[in-house]
Amino acid sequence: MRRAGALRCTDRGPRGAVKAALDEGRSRQLAAALGELTRQVLWARHAPRVLAAAPRTTLHTRVGAGHATNHRVDRAERAIITFGWRMVAAKAAGPDESARWLSGREILARGYFGGRLGLLDVLAHVVCHEFAHLVQTAEGARRRHSVHNAAFYLVLDTLHRDGSADAVRGALAPICARLGVRTDGPTTARADVVAQVLGDDPRHAAAGSGSRGAGRRGAGRGAAAERGLRRGQARGARSGRPAVRRCSTRFEPGDRVAFQVRGRRITGCVQRINRRSITVLPDVPDRPGQWWRVGPTLLLRLEARPRTTDTGLPGVLAMDRRDKKRIEVLQKKRSKLRIEISTVKRFPDDPAELPRLEQELAAIEAELEKLKLP
Ligand SMILES: [Zn+2]
16 A cells, blocks of 8 residues: 555645545545546636646546545646545545645635535545646646645635635535435534644645644654754744744755754754744655754754855855856755755655756756866
């Protein structure tokens, strides 16, 4: 069985093993129905928009064997949306479970379907989420460094505003009834679950670069007892983003760092500087998608992303301005790539991506090496 975290973009679930609350047969039928609704409702409504941007697009939907639920485009420009049956089975467990998935957090953070997490809500939303990727991709707004970006949410918001999402939800109800799948369960998750899943900066969550519950809990309980480790509360629910005061200027994304958890040394790469902590992607995660939030005082820098302001390097002083500029550009690229590589390792999108990124990084490092020689 493939594990949820090893898969990509949309709907990463909690821990490795997600409880299946619905039998495989009906989960598969429901997953197939989600594909049908993508075509009958969303494609029927929005095909003109998609085809205007990418005239050769064709839609294919399939039922996946695991949790993986995603959209991709193959070489023949076929848009392929996969709905994993285990994703459906897990969501049938109810709002507490659904809230832990990216799509559930999206509903909560963005208020889709009035923030309700009933089975119809979460499944209809997944259909919209994947279709939004299709539109986004057709319009050229999906890029390697930004998948769940502003353009994506513009599309997704539209699907919820123009009645498309409601239409999917409405069409799904009789299908569930026919399959004998109950949809009248609770629609709100427990407050502590909501606080936990929204505890993250929603943008961070939406960007799909962290992990949800799993890593957080791993880093939190127990380990958090160690001073300085992750003290964040449910502040992500706040809207509006005032000028963020960062906890540290000593670290920057891309820095290589180490820290200790219960006597264990963990090394990784700084992904983000938060208000009171630093998000670190471990080199060797305990589980897919794990990340840590660590107080800056507990972090040891192994290798800095070289600061361009460093004047300690005689080589830099002697360098002509063009080289200096080039080095700055390369260093920025390198830092971005390192983060990207960390993310891709956790959520492989396409098997060719990692080797390509690593090759790119090697080329940049080689060029930097050359430029720095006196
Ligand atoms: Zn997605």
